[in-house]
Amino acid sequence: MEAGMTEAVTTVRRLNMIEAINEALHVMMERDCNVVVFGEDVGYFGGVFRATAGLQKAFGKHRVFDTPINECGIIGAAVGMGAYGLRPVPEIQFADYIYPGLDQLISEAARLRYRSAGEFIAPLTVRSPFGGGIFGGQTHSQSPEALFTHVAGLKTVIPCTPYDAKGLLISAIEDDDPVIFFEPKRIYNGPFSGYYDKPVEPWAKHEGSEVPEGYYTVPLGKARIVQEGEAMSVIAYGTMIHVAQAVCREKGIDAEIIDLRTLVPLDIETVEKSVKKTGKCLIIHEATRTGGFGGELSALVQERCFYHLEAPIERVTGFDTPYPHSLEWAYFPGPVRIGEAVDRLMKA
Known part of the structure; x- marks a missing residue:
């Protein structure tokens, strides 16, 4: 068992990062009825990378739903949901699309706990694939993590293994502060070395391939x-x-x-x-x-x-x-x- 696990888990399977993220969302939605997932194409379609596949069928359209193409509205709604008592997990389809929502993140989410003297919190987890690896060019490949590390009140998380992706995402959803959760899409399905598409090694030999079933956390x-x-x-x-x-x-x-x-x-x-x-x-x-x-x-x-x-x-x-x-x-x-x-x- 790796450091950071909070419950004994015996069943371990080999998952890629997409599967681990999907499982983390499933675990948290099952444990907490206040967790809601929404964004562009995350519902019926299951997300452009399939990270939310099956969630709408399992938990219904009132907890997993599609939104218009409006990142400012997606994040703004998440701030209000968090203040109301929900634990929203909005998805921004690509990190490059997050910029229209910056004002909501910086001026509202990051400051809400402080400006309300702790009366309100913004426990939202903004998931988004980031970085290159799919030849997406300027509008699908950026790595804007430094922008968010500059903002007091925001937490910024970036996993590199399926094990960490699941455990960190669960910790982020349970955290009372807003978390930016960037997912490196180049390793969604396995690690690559940088020699174009030459794998570093098979997932079966890689530490991060083994993911425990059920609930566990990796501390932020x-x-x-x-x-x-x-x-x-x-x-x-x-x-x-x-x-x-x-x-x-x-x-x-x-x-x-x-x-x-x-x-x-x-x-x-x-x-x-x-x-x-x-x-x-x-x-x-x-x-x-x-x-x-x-x-x-x-x-x-x-x-x-x-x-x-x-x-x-x-x-x-x-x-x-x-x-x-x-x-x-x-x-x-x-x-x-x-x-x-x-x-x-x-x-x-």
Whole structure:
């Protein structure tokens, strides 16, 4: 049993991330009649990626329903539902579509508990697939997580395994604060290394493939040490964890790889302990470099670990360009660019 599970569960199955997310929603809707799911095509169709498949049939149209194409309205309605006593789980079909709802998230959801002196809460969990991997171009592939980490009152969660996806989503739904739950669609059906569609390894051999049946939670704000090592600390989240593993394995580097799992709240203590042990730090994310969450991570590592660093902190990120369509796989932090950063750190 992994750390964070709150109930003994004996049955374990192999699921991909889509199946794990679907199961988390099913578990929570069964446990709590106040949980409602809604968004564009999430009801009868079951979502564009099928994450909500079967939920409307199981729980009815009053708890799982379709909405107009109106992200501001979807999130605004969720804020009101949360204040009323429900636990809404709205889906934004792609993270790129979330921008019309920013005012509701920033001005209303994030501030409601504080401005009402705790009288009202906004326990909404906004699910959305994010990042590249489907050649979706500029309007279906963005990674806007840094925007939400800047807003006090919002929590930002990004799983990288089916096990974490289910446990973190259950924790997010039960949390009394608004949570942005970004799902890396590139690994919805399994991990990929960055060599186009070449799998890192079969799911049957991958740690994240085993998902317990029933209810369990993974706590928000607790990072996961994917593998221990001494040569350097590699800090990443989402898809980039799998890419980092593939590069370090190919190069034979004894790296300590840390999956943040939640960006806010951030488990900086685990990061600090690792960097002080290894003396070197590599940060990887798919989003653009300028203003990306890696900049904040780099600053925190420098503030806390300056006298332990044996080399400059390295960052490998997406480029500061509009998201390319045909050049998507060149845009990703992949084996070449990550490998070059690893080499620089090893030579330092």
